[in-house]
């Protein structure tokens with residue numbers, strides 16, 4: 604099995620990165636695909652959102668700095684076919700430590716290589732911090748696919764130029780020649796407001812087919828799910844957000860040709 608590595612990134616916070624990463628991971632697992640979610644945000648929202656307690660020493664921190672193997676940090680979750688490399692606040696320190704080593708942007712790619720080679724997972728999803736920090740750069744360097752969630756709000760497109768530039772830099776510098784934009788997904792869509800529709804139209808003009816057909820509705824169910832430690836699919840299998848993430852999963856599966 605070839606492992607597809609997808610980085611979920613946007614340097615803005617609160618746009619739905621973690622929600623999208625958890626929801627897609629759960630839907631892919633449900634669809635029969637073994638998934639590894641890597642929580643690379645020191646805030647550890649993906650970790651707690653999957654009902655896993657933060658534990659010192661459980662994150663990618665040590666392996667990223669060359670101590671131990673990343674595969675030893677993989678944990679099962681309460682959900683079939685869904686595995687996690689958790690985060691904890693220590694990961695903040697990794698930023699600083701990474702600056703001292705050679706080729707600091709390639710460490711995650713190298714640490715993931717043995718996991719990729721086993722073919723144990725069909726998809727690896729990386730949830731990034733809300734910054735273009737060294738951790739995020741590592742996630743960009745490690746993946747073949749970039750997935751960008753954009754919130755349906757004014758200025759949604761702001762910042763996307765920066766992501767594009769970074770993507771091109773990584774490609775041209777040879778740091779990651781394979782990286783490509785898998786797609787942009789609009790989150791927190793409010794059907795009652797004209798603003799949401801205008802934003803989606805604007806993003807569609809800009810990205811064309813790279814914008815996923817599926818838009819994720821704004822619903823309190825999605826905001827509630829993390830406090831129960833469950834992906835939306837398991838928290839409320841029949842709500843609109845679950846349906847949306849399932850359709851998005853179908854789009855992703857067909858784009859990845861898996």
Ligand code: ADP
Pocket residue numbers: 615616617618619620621622623648733790791792819820821822823825826827829844
């Ligand atoms: P990020 O990881 O980009 O910082 P999150 O996924 O953590 O963003 O989302 C930010 C907040 O918005 C969280 O409290 C989350 O539960 C909530 N949220 C995310 N998507 C939706 C949505 N479609 N509808 C309602 N609330 C949402």
Ligand code: MG
Pocket residue numbers: 620621622644648731733
């Ligand atoms: Mg997040």
